[in-house]
Amino acid sequence: MSITAKNIVKRFGKKTVLDDVTVEAPAGTLVALLGPSGSGKTTLLRIIAGLEVPDAGSVLYQDDDVTNQTARERNIGFVFQHYALFRHMTVFENVAFGLRVRKWPDQRVRDRVAELLQLVRLDEYAERYPSTLSGGQKQRIALVRALAPEPRVMLLDEPFGALDAKVRSELRIWLRKFHDEFHVTSLFVTHDQEEAFEVADKVVVMNQGRIEQTGTPAEVFEHPANAFVMDFLGNVNVFPVQLLNGRAMLGHIEMPLPYVPTGGDEGRVFVRPHELELTRHHDGSSSMAAKITHVNPAGSVVKVRLIVEQFGLMISVDMSPERYTFLQLTAGEVVFISPKKGRMFADEYVI
Numbered sequence: 001m002s003i004t005a006k007n008i009v010k011r012f013g014k015k016t017v018l019d020d021v022t023v024e025a026p027a028g029t030l031v032a033l034l035g036p037s038g039s040g041k042t043t044l045l046r047i048i049a050g051l052e053v054p055d056a057g058s059v060l061y062q063d064d065d066v067t068n069q070t071a072r073e074r075n076i077g078f079v080f081q082h083y084a085l086f087r088h089m090t091v092f093e094n095v096a097f098g099l100r101v102r103k104w105p106d107q108r109v110r111d112r113v114a115e116l117l118q119l120v121r122l123d124e125y126a127e128r129y130p131s132t133l134s135g136g137q138k139q140r141i142a143l144v145r146a147l148a149p150e151p152r153v154m155l156l157d158e159p160f161g162a163l164d165a166k167v168r169s170e171l172r173i174w175l176r177k178f179h180d181e182f183h184v185t186s187l188f189v190t191h192d193q194e195e196a197f198e199v200a201d202k203v204v205v206m207n208q209g210r211i212e213q214t215g216t217p218a219e220v221f222e223h224p225a226n227a228f229v230m231d232f233l234g235n236v237n238v239f240p241v242q243l244l245n246g247r248a249m250l251g252h253i254e255m256p257l258p259y260v261p262t263g264g265d266e267g268r269v270f271v272r273p274h275e276l277e278l279t280r281h282h283d284g285s286s287s288m289a290a291k292i293t294h295v296n297p298a299g300s301v302v303k304v305r306l307i308v309e310q311f312g313l314m315i316s317v318d319m320s321p322e323r324y325t326f327l328q329l330t331a332g333e334v335v336f337i338s339p340k341k342g343r344m345f346a347d348e349y350v351i
Helices: 041-049 091-101 106-119 135-147 165-182 193-199 217-222 227-232 321-327
Strands: 003-012 015-025 030-034 056-061 076-079 153-157 185-190 202-207 210-215 237-244 247-250 266-271 276-279 288-296 302-308 313-319 334-339
Touching: 003 041, 015 030, 015 041, 015 185, 015 202, 015 210, 030 041, 030 193, 041 076, 041 153, 041 185, 076 135, 091 106, 091 135, 106 135, 135 153, 135 165, 165 193, 185 193, 193 217, 202 217, 202 227, 210 217, 210 227, 227 266, 237 313, 247 266, 276 313, 276 321, 302 321, 302 334
Parallel strands: 030 185, 030 202, 076 153, 153 185
Antiparallel strands: 003 015, 003 056, 202 210, 237 247, 237 266, 276 334, 288 302, 288 334, 302 313
16 A cells, blocks of 8 residues: 655744645555654654645555545554553563454454464563563564554555664664565655665655655665755764866866856865775875874774864764774874765755
């Protein structure tokens, strides 16, 4: 079943939270609503769920207009950030709750709950209470509880936001596998771009109540629609440039761009940390001297922080551990950096 939120407008008092927003989740897909706090993504999810009423626009489940239906009538599964498990109920009864409300026969309830608990490998916890579970276990119970009544759609609001990094990473993998088994059309809200890119089939980037870009994770990352999307999707270096005869110049350095927008004398070039080359020697006219202020070698990528004193710029460079070992970098050294790839957008903004 596909989900379409069409031309949605929502105001709280004088504040417009959603401004003519249209989002579509094709049948069987997992769609991420990605954006900073206050972008309107949770309000949009609640409107799709029937927990909020739009001031304008409509919500369609397939071809069925459900805009005026209650959440219960829509038959959705909703997963909250903080689990919302019933503390006085066992794990079994938490999962069974929605089925009992819908008056499923007892044997069917037992069979369905047993099937789901086995699926998430928590069948041995059936008679325990939520207080005895870890955060990751609680969230898995919350997910199967939402799935138990065989909902038409699944909606998840920051489902892993309350968990630590390791558990979040494990549950992201689990959720993707889970979705591939059931193919329930799902939307989930997140402000974590890594989470959205790892889990979703389609990403909708939101900002200040509007849609900035929609596409696959690869499309959004490789071809950001504007400066906001580029800057929001992880750390990025910003170089102020002068536009001269179709060239973007930072002092004497020409920035590598596929094209230079016309209609202005200055602009900004965006370069991701892994798109900067770092060497010990001056490499022609494209490199600039920079002093290393900090090196973080922990993890699969070494992060180097530098200052380009000539232009007063703080710069981040990501490199492989092998490259870092070869260069033997230390804080305080002067090295040379040169951009390998840059992007420039006609629309400037202040984040």
